[in-house]
Amino acid sequence: MGQGGEPRRVRAHDGELGAAVARAQEGDEAAFAVAYRLVQPALLGYLRGLVGDDAEDVASDAWLEIARDLGRFRGDGAGFRGWTATIARHRALDHLRRQKVRPRSSALEQDVLELPGPHSTHEQALESMSTEAALELVGGLPRDQAEAVLLRVVVGLDAPSAARVLGKRPGAVRTAAYRGLKRLAKQLGVQGVTDDGPRTLGESK
DSSP: OOTTTTHHHHHHHHHHHHHHHHHHHHTTTHHHHHHHHHHHHHHHHHHHHHHHHHHHHHHHHHHHHHHHHHOOOSSOOOHHHHHHHHHHHHHHHHHHHHHHOOOOOOOOGGGOOOOOOOOHHHHHHTTTOOOHHHHHHHHOOOOOOOHHHHHIIISSSHHHHHHHHSOOOOOHHHHHHHHHHHHHHHHOTTTTTGSSSSSSSTTTO
């Protein structure tokens, strides 16, 4: 349990989050505040990776929608994190469209190879950093890789949940996260990272 283990820290609260969401759905405002407190830091980190300094504004819009539609949500704590990330992403893309900044599309929009999940060494490399430093590095990745890394490492979603948020297959998200984490690990000088995993990542269909 390294002290920077963000996804594990996020997931450790899923039971508490699920209970808070259930109470909030029955009209308990204090419970909604608990759910907000548990979700907001990771959600803000994800949005910073998408819209930079406008993250707070986009998060506010997202939470208005989350509060409005809370009664429709069905699921547990982990499901709630995925649901809120989906809403936040839609608000972020709307924001970018309004600014006429088109998100870069990538080769991974067409599904790539089904690959195993990222090796733990990659995630550990990113988790050991502060969120600010990690976000700065993630900002330099291609958009598909950046989003996959943000959802997996900052928001703490598993591959199927991240895939639902992005509207892709889990294999494509695993591939993007793997490539993004590998690139970041290389920048961080993590030993051994370049040798694990497939060498032909996405080179041919």
